[in-house]
Structures are given as C-alpha cells and as structure tokens.
Amino acid sequence: MSDILLRGRLLTFHHAPMDAEDKAAYSYIEDGAVLMRGGMIAASGPFADVAQLAGDTPITDHRPHILMAGFIDTHIHFPQIQIVASWGSQLLDWLNGYTFPAEAEYANAQHSRAMAGRFCDLLTDHGTTTAVAFCSSHKASAEAFFAEAAHRNMRMIGGKTMMDRNAPDGVLDTAQSSYDDSMALIADWHGRGRALYAITPRFAITSTPEQLALAGALAAAHPECYVQTHLSENHDEIAYTASLYPQARDYLDVYESHGLLGPRTLLGHAIHLKDREIGAIAATGSHPVFCPTSNLFLGSGLFDDAGLRARGISSGIATDIGAGTSYSMLQTLNEGYKILQLQSQKLHALRAFHWITRGNAEVLGLVDKIGTLDAGSEADVVVLNPRATPAMALRMARAETLAEELFALQMMGDDRAIVQTYVAGRPQKKAA
Ligand code: GUN
Ligand code: FE
Numbered sequence: 001m002s003d004i005l006l007r008g009r010l011l012t013f014h015h016a017p018m019d020a021e022d023k024a025a026y027s028y029i030e031d032g033a034v035l036m037r038g039g040m041i042a043a044s045g046p047f048a049d050v051a052q053l054a055g056d057t058p059i060t061d062h063r064p065h066i067l068m069a070g071f072i073d074t075h076i077h078f079p080q081i082q083i084v085a086s087w088g089s090q091l092l093d094w095l096n097g098y099t100f101p102a103e104a105e106y107a108n109a110q111h112s113r114a115m116a117g118r119f120c121d122l123l124t125d126h127g128t129t130t131a132v133a134f135c136s137s138h139k140a141s142a143e144a145f146f147a148e149a150a151h152r153n154m155r156m157i158g159g160k161t162m163m164d165r166n167a168p169d170g171v172l173d174t175a176q177s178s179y180d181d182s183m184a185l186i187a188d189w190h191g192r193g194r195a196l197y198a199i200t201p202r203f204a205i206t207s208t209p210e211q212l213a214l215a216g217a218l219a220a221a222h223p224e225c226y227v228q229t230h231l232s233e234n235h236d237e238i239a240y241t242a243s244l245y246p247q248a249r250d251y252l253d254v255y256e257s258h259g260l261l262g263p264r265t266l267l268g269h270a271i272h273l274k275d276r277e278i279g280a281i282a283a284t285g286s287h288p289v290f291c292p293t294s295n296l297f298l299g300s301g302l303f304d305d306a307g308l309r310a311r312g313i314s315s316g317i318a319t320d321i322g323a324g325t326s327y328s329m330l331q332t333l334n335e336g337y338k339i340l341q342l343q344s345q346k347l348h349a350l351r352a353f354h355w356i357t358r359g360n361a362e363v364l365g366l367v368d369k370i371g372t373l374d375a376g377s378e379a380d381v382v383v384l385n386p387r388a389t390p391a392m393a394l395r396m397a398r399a400e401t402l403a404e405e406l407f408a409l410q411m412m413g414d415d416r417a418i419v420q421t422y423v424a425g426r427p428q429k430k431a432a
Pocket of ligand 2: 076077230268320
C-alpha cells in the first residue's frame with residue numbers, strides 16, 4: 001500500500017544539542033534512507049543498509065534534500081485561520097475586535113468542516129505533521145477538527161475551548177455545558193486512531209471559578225489527557241486576571257489552585273512570570289510554550305528561554321496562529337532566534353531543529369511515537385530543500401557546515417522549503 005523507501009540526507013535527534021560540537025545529540029547521514037511501512041518507520045539509517053531490508057519497496061529519491069521528522073506545533077488556534085495579520089492592537093483588544101467574532105462562526109458545523117480541511121492543508125504544506133490546537137467553544141468545531149485529522153491519519157491534539165464569561169454570547173458556553181461537551185469529546189476522540197484530547201480552558205479571564213473547577217475535575221478524571229491554556233502573555237491581561245481572582249497568589253495560582261498543572265499541561269506564552277510561578281511550573285513539570293511570532297505581533301514581550309531552562313523547565317515552541325503570523329515552524333525559529341538575541345541568549349540551529357521535532361515531542365510525552373526518524377516511530381517525515389529560493393541558493397553556496405546550512409534554513413526558510421510532507425507514510429503535498 002503506502003510502503004515507500006525515502007532516500008535523502010537524513011537528520012534526526014537523540015537529545016537536545018547545545019551546539020554543533022555535541023555530535024552525540026544527532027545522526028546526520030549524507031546518503032540516508034527511511035523505510036516507511038504500514039504508516040510506521042520500519043528502519044532508518046545509511047541507504048545501503050536500509051535498502052537491503054526494503055526488498056522491492058518503491059524508492060522515492062529526495063536527494064539532495066534533507067529528511068527530518070515532521071514538525072510539531074504545540075500551540076495553535078484552528079478557528080483563527082482567517083484573522084492572521086489583523087491590524088493594530090494588543091491582546092485584549094485583538095481578542096474582542098477580531099478573534100471572538102471569527103470564532104463565533106464555528107458554531108456552524110459546515111463552516112467548521114470546511115475550515116478544518118484548509119487548516120490541515122496549511123499545516124502539512126508548512127511541514128507540520130502534529131499540532132496542539134485550540135478549537136472554538138463549539139463542540140462542532142472540535143468534531144470537525146478531529147474528523148478531518150482522522151481522515152488524514154494525522155496525530156493531532158486538540159480540544160473544545162472552555163469559556164463562560166467576558167466574551168460575546170456567540171462564543172460563550174456555560175460551566176456545565178463545557179464540562180459535558182468536553183467529556184463527550186474525550187469519550188469520542190481521545191485515543192481513537194492518532195487523536196489525543198486537550199482539556200482547554202481558554203484563560204483565566206474567560207472562565208468563572210466554577211468552570212475552572214470543572215476543568216480541574218476533568219483533568220483529574222482523565223490524567224491521560226492534556227491541559228492547555230494561556231498564561232501571563234500581556235500586562236493588561238495579568239492585571240485583569242488579578243482583579244477577577246483576588247484570592248490567587250499570582251496568575252499561575254489561578255490554574256494551580258484548580259488542579260490544572262502537571263507534566264501534560266501546556267502554558268501558552270508564560271512571558272511575565274514571577275519567581276514563585278517559575279518555581280511552581282518547575283515543581284509540577286508543566287510546560288511553557290514559546291510563541292515568537294505572536295509575542296512580537298501583539299507586542300506581548302520577550303520569552304525568557306534560558307531563564308526557564310536554568311530552572312529545569314522544558315518549554316515547547318509554537319506558532320500561535322492567528323496572533324502568530326506564520327504557519328512555518330522555520331519562521332517561528334527565525335523570530336525566536338531574534339527574541340533570544342534581544343536578551344543575549346542563543347538559539348543554535350541544531351537545538352532549533354531539535355526543538356521543533358524531538359523537543360516538542362518530549363514536551364508532549366510522545367517521543368516514542370513522533371519527533372524522530374527512529375525505527376518504530378510513526379512515519380511523519382518532512383523533506384526540506386535548503387536551496388528553495390534564489391536567495392537561499394546564493395546563501396547556501398557559502399555554507400560550509402551542516403550547522404551553517406541549517407541556520408540559514410531556519411532564518412530564510414518557509415513553506416517554499418518544504419518539498420514534501422509524509423503523514424503516516426503518505427505524501428500530502430500536491431506536486432507543484
Ligand atoms: N489568550 C486567550 N485567548 C488567546 C488567543 O486566542 N490568542 C492569544 N495569543 N492569547 C490568548
Ligand atoms: Fe494562543
């Protein structure tokens with residue numbers, strides 16, 4: 001059926017490399033191969049070795065392009081694909097002016113289904129094979145999202161957003177309906193095929209304490225599910241949260257006191273953190289998620305990657321479409337690099353490519369399934385052309401090392417550098 005032997009320059013990671021000298025952190029094989037069988041990676045390594053195992057499996061020769069594990073986006077909003085690049089405001093005005101009206105349309109199941117197809121196309125066109133998505137507050141949007149992902153056999157994580165106050169009626173649920181809908185969606189979708197569920201209270205401002213308590217009850221009843229929300233993105237958001245939750249020690253405590261923290265919790269943004277909050281994130285094993293293009297676009301602030309890492313915290317990295325401005329995890333790395341530059345921090349190319357593959361898989365606890373090209377993993381593979389544009393080809397003519405080539409790819413690359421994306425062994429990108 002979909003068995004294919006891919007040939008190309010193979011790059012896969014074993015742990016996070018701090019610099020190019022950390023050769024044990026990755027395997028790079030100039031003439032490499034990945035044998036995809038039944039949607040899984042049956043073998044990978046030097047072409048000569050893998051070809052022996054492959055028998056008469058058809059070969060797709062991608063040389064001189066690079067084969068890497070498909071990219072993973074750990075924070076994205078499915079119902080925001082039509083409001084990317086909406087002008088002029090910071091977080092709370094942007095939500096009220098653009099986001100909530102767009103999300104209200106997802107009450108319509110037909111609209112949700114049409115947009116779910118476009119959403120998945122955009123992801124794979126940009127080399128992303130797994131995303132952790134906020135759907136709208138409407139059950140229909142989560143159903144459309146999971147049905148489309150199942151149709152394509154994508155490993156996708158998502159959840160119906162829970163929000164029962166401080167937003168227009170068209171996007172509000174109630175504490176009870178959000179609990180009931182989330183329960184039903186978990187029963188229908190979590191662990192079905194490649195789907196996984198994320199319990200999704202939007203953020204403190206749009207949830208009553210009653211709703212957060214029910215979200216905590218869901219998380220306690222379903223420890224196998226993820227929890228995703230937003231934390232400390234913007235100063236006005238933090239002040240408003242403090243006024244709504246006067247008993248909370250700080251913003252994080254709103255989630256902590258409702259039992260929402262743990263190793264499967266993803267905290268979008270986490271920019272303006274107090275020391276106590278950082279300690280509690282570390283102690284609970286929760287994961288901040290760095291959203292570079294979004295943080296710059298909304299003027300939210302500079303994510304302290306090195307500071308969090310020094311406290312033993314592992315962060316994800318993500319687009320945060322539609323406050324983020326690019327679906328490309330390469331462009332996400334580009335802007336992430338610059339945010340760290342402004343703080344005298346470094347994002348080396350090898351660590352960068354680790355982050356959007358194995359690193360994000362580790363954050364999700366899925367490294368045995370996605371994020372590498374190791375035998376036994378699911379066959380999600382991206383094929384990258386570092387010379388995709390004339391400007392990139394000119395630049396690459398002077399690249400002398402793999403690290404240099406990857407760095408220029410991270411800074412200059414986008415969907416034009418994605419030659420092909422395989423999901424569970426099946427090519428997704430239409431021929432140009
Ligand atoms: N905080 C609460 N909701 C959102 C959202 O949709 N996008 C961003 N960037 N921040 C949020
Ligand atoms: Fe977000």
